[in-house]
Amino acid sequence: MTQASGITRLATLRDEPPAAMPGGPADPILVVDHLTMRFGGLTAVGDVSFKVGRGDITALIGPNGAGKTTVFNCITGFYKPTEGMIRLRQQGGETYLLERLPGHDVNRLARVARTFQNIRLFPQMTVLENLLVAMHKPLMQASAFSLAGILGLPGYRRAQGEAIAKAAAWIERIGLTHRADEPAGDLPYGDQRRLEIARAMCTDPVLLCLDEPAAGLNPRESADLNTLLRLIRDEFGTSVLLIEHDMSVVMQISDRIVVLDYGIKIADGTPDEIRNDTRVIAAYLGVDDEEVADVEAEVGLTGAQA
């Protein structure tokens, strides 16, 4: 849509609401702007604004019920926000207003992929098939919406071969080559988590949204996950937005952290800044700001979260 070059694009981010977010990452891939989501009388997310930097791993944290998943569902097209704008700007300059796209176009056009808090694989389909489903768009085009595919034309065969090769590479990355032809539902929990991430990556996303990827993982699996996420950021250049409760994951790999509480953003900064933010600590400890110091002294914390 916008055809400007990289640098001028930055300079002319003119529809930026001035008061919304001073600072933040210089080249955001995603700008969430005054996002509000109400269910009936309940405001799950109230006027939240933040940015996700290009090539960054950004963590969205907050106590249970803070509205993190709701924000995710708005970004990935599952909910239509009551108010606000969610802008995604791809490398080439194409900009998408995610809240206006039909659900599946958030992935298909804007190339935002996601995983789910309670894993959503296709349990009866094999590991390989799970990944091939993710390559639906290129394969559909190659199969000319099944016409070329049903006749078995060479163009489609080639495309399918490539897709399988790509899937095989991902299967290897997550260490499941020996189980590639087994139903995904039969895999252990940790493997399912990684498979779901690999599946999301097979859609070639520019932004990957992970909803509690480390939930239920043991420390070794958590460490593997960290490696996988760094690989995704560094080798594929995919920006990552993740919801996570496991602070060892969050603090180690995040470039930026956004903190929500009761549907409102209470902090936004680097891991170090967040670690020392009294409001964040208060939210996590469930006390008022003023009492933080007392409580910390009581439990033996000294300003930093373990």
Next chain:
Amino acid sequence: MAQGSTIGRVAPTVAARRTSALPEMVKDAALFALVTLGLAIPVVAYRTDLGQGTGLELTGRWGLVAGLCAAVFVLRLAQRLVLGEVSRRRDIRTLAEADSKAPARLARPGRIIGPLTLGIALTLPLLAAFGSGSLSEGRYWIDLGILILTYVMLGWGLNIVVGLAGLLDLGYVAFYAVGAYSYALLSTVFGLSFWICLPLAGLFAAAFGVLLGFPVLRLRGDYLAIVTLAFGEIIRLVLINWVDFSGGSAGLSSIPRASFFGIPFTAGEGGFASTFGLTFNPMHRVVFLYYLILVLALITNLVTLRMRRLPLGRAWEALREDEIACRSLGIDTTMTKLTAFALGAMFAGFAGSFFAVRQGFVSPESFNFLESAIILAIVVLGGMGSQLGVAVAAIAMVGAPELLRNLGFLKAVFGEGFDPNEYRLLLFGLAMVAMMVWRPRGLISERTPSVRLGARAR
């Protein structure tokens, strides 16, 4: 997922079953019999019949009630004793080899039954002719073959919608009707030949599928089922009441018969027999129809098998497994469902025009909800998604009652008026429930992956 829950569930029941003693089982069976008694009063105990006058007369049938209760008692006891033991052993085995390589076990019979069934299907007219002396004598068998194959084709068509895409369509017969009436009307009004009408009928049915599907396919599963049911009924009611268009409940008759690609099956000059230098036999047409439906059914099968290996087919299966995940992967779920719906409808349309050309007569009576339910039952019993299972279920469900009807000894046992067809639907219903309770994935439930990494590597 399923694995986990089985293991969790099995452990306590294994223990429980071991402790259950005979007196407890008898008590349990007696309870079942008692409930049966309650259920049998009064609908079984007293039969109402129109008597001499205007009123109804009651006939007591307490003997039947007693028989039913006794049967339930014995069956329940047998189930506890025999099946309990069997399933206990199986459970223990499942526990032991929870994640071992079981698939091979079920794939093997499929490898034999499939080609065997196909072989019989291909040679049925010959077998019938030899088996019963002459082609004409074998007519019964060929007609039965046509009937079964029609249901096999409908089952395969619906399998695309229900088995692959996971959309419960209770109005499938509507598309069958669209196909049948398309041929009936196009051939009688416009004089088009069967071979032009056949693809048109498929297209019309597919168009109806799209027309209906577009607004309703975003509904949740059970609502979709009800809406398709309503749609099917509307089509039937319109066919009954729009007399000018469809001939009303009397239907349309004298629909042109099928020709051998333009050559009619008539006795005289230019007919099929004289063209090919054969002596005229009305059975030629029947055999031709048999092979016609066989080819149509096989095409349905072939397309389905191919589609499964294509991205669209994979998306259907993915949709069945998890619609939300599909959306997150950029799949347009409504369009994907629509293609499954339309393709399924198209095959029903083909089958419908075959039905019309075979019968030479169509009426709304043939397209009621029960027909949809029978096709659905075939798909469910066959194991949703399994092609072979659907074929086997169609043979068992359509063929078996037909065959039973002609078995003399059943009449000797159950009395002269006994007609197994009366009990067919009763058994259909029971079988559907039993399937859902015991084998929800169908008789042949093993899913073959559409693509393998291992095979390529080797």
Next chain:
Amino acid sequence: MEFFAQQFINGLTLGSIYGLIALGYTMVFGIIGMVNFAHGDVFMLSSFIALIFFLILTTWLGLTSVALVFLIVLILAMVLTALWGWAIERVAYRPLRGSFRLAPLISAIGVSIFLSNFVQVVQGARNKPVPPLVRDVIVLYQNEQYTVTLSYKQAIIMTTTALLLAGFWYLVQRTPFGRAQRACEQDRRMAALLGINVDRTISLTFVLGAALAAVAGTLYLLYYGVVSFSDGFVPGVKAFTAAVLGGIGSLPGAVLGGLIIGLIETFWSAYFSIEYKDVAAFLILIVVLIFKPSGILGRPEVEKV
């Protein structure tokens, strides 16, 4: 106007019957999220049960008191149909909890096919007429051309419906069972954790639904004086339409929906086309499900991701 008034009364009568059946749909849907497809056939079965007891009481036992016969038949039909409802849930639905999404619906279709053919086999395929129990009518309004009447039958039907609804409302709103039921509707697992016997609550829901269907079945027999094995399907679908129209899961909605469907059907037949009266009901079903699946009184469903 007189014609309209008469049709209005007829529509309300029919609507009462639909509303009673719809309650069974809506309760079951509310508690286990399942379309109990067999409910229409349970209704038909109850009509047969009522028919047979009616015959036993009148022809064999020679009872002549209409009120007494009606009451006994009603109670017996309710009890025995409730037993059917209980048995069906136990055999065909309970083992399926936790099975795949469409399993209960498919099983219910199986039960529906079974029930209608079971009745066909044990009672024969022909229509079963009964002599009218009550013939009297109350003339509400009369002029030269037209009389508006309320028959005793209609009065009985509306009164019974109203009384039962009141009792039923009390049951759900004010008793421990009702509380348990509402708790199960909201969150079955949590209810179980809090010590509610979920299985029993669901069983009772089916029993109640079947008992209400039996009331509808008895009233149906009283009203039309004839029943056949295939009479479950269409009223069943219409009652389901009523439940959806009123907002599935909502008890007042089911009754409201039933009355609306009854009125629409009656007026459609009276003013438009009697042949297409079923088409009207089916069309309403489709249109409501597409455009307002939450119905009039239902809560909109938020998709759980």
